Amino acid sequence: MALKYYFDLMSxxxxxxxxxLKANSIQFEPKPVALRKGEHLTNEFKMLNPWQKVPFLDDNGFILTESVAILRYLSCKYNLPEHWYPRNDLLKQxxxxxxxxxxxxxxxxxAAMVFQQKLILPVARQSKIDQAKVDRFKAELPKVISHIDTYFLKDDKYIGGDEVSVxxxxxxxxxxxxxxxxxxxxYLANPRVKAWMERVRERLNPHFDEGNAIVYRTREAYKKIGPSLGAKL
Structure with a gap:
């Protein structure tokens, strides 16, 4: 039985x-779930995943619901190259x-809360953006990006070394x-983080752009509706 993957690419x-999955040529049956339509709130979905969230896997009846656990599981099950999730190098792991x-x-x-406050909640509630909340979450992001730069990347190409990982x-x-x-x-204001993001994109294309196509389309849509939500573009 094929691995079933339940997902919404806006997640x-x-x-x-x-x-x-695509980058590692792992065969799977795609099971798209439209969160915006409430497809995760049905009783049928709840029987599969009691948390009513995505993503999750159904591997021949074995349900796995957390993204980090899923990535570890796939790395080990398919004996993927060590760089994804090192199993034999304790320090890198x-x-x-x-x-x-x-x-x-x-x-x-x-990052999720900035997105939620600027788009998801105003559209769902038909209300203006709460700029104070946006600013509160935005204020934390330069610290996050700096930590990725100075602690997790340092002089390496990727987190944990010279090759891409989960x-x-x-x-x-x-x-x-x-x-x-x-x-x-x-993030573009930080040269090392900007270069890292481009490196990951190039390393994982064409799958990276395929997976993020909805992100690119949403940007174009937001360009049109953002001003009506009170966004500062």
Whole structure:
């Protein structure tokens, strides 16, 4: 039975796993879920995933729901190249694990909340952007980006070394959430982080651009509706 992958490409970790599956030629049955239409709130979906979130895997009846766990699982199950998730180099594994734990309340939280406050909530509520909340989350992002630069990357090409890992993929997909709402200057202003993001994109293309196509389209849509939401473009 084919691996089933449930995802919405507007979700950052959904994109990361989608790109990962494609880049490693792992065969899967795509199961797109439109969160904006509430498809994750049905009883049928809840029977598969009680958390009613994406992404998640159904591997012949084995359900796995957390993106970090999914990436580890796939790396080990398919015996993928060590650079993705080192199994035999404890130091590299520990550095990647460090980022995977750190990112939840840093890269992921801050970038996701800027996107949510500038687009998701105003559209859902038919209201103006709460600029004070946007500014609060934006204020944390330069610190996050600086930590990626000075601590996680330092003089390396990628987090953990000279080759791309699951940490890089998750990190870049989270920061890409700023692109649709015209906040990419937050990471482009840092030369090392900018170069790292471009390196990851080039290393994983054409799958990176395929996975992020919806991000690029959303930017064009936001260009038209942003002013009506009270956005500062």
């Amino acid at each position: 950052q970790p959904s994109r990361a796993i989608y790109i990962f 520990a550095r990647i694990e460090e980022y995977l734990h750190w990112q939840h309340l840093n890269t992921r939280l801050q 940490a890089d993929l998750l990190g870049v997909c989270e920061l890409m959430q700023l692109y649709p709402v015209y906040e990419e200057d937050l």
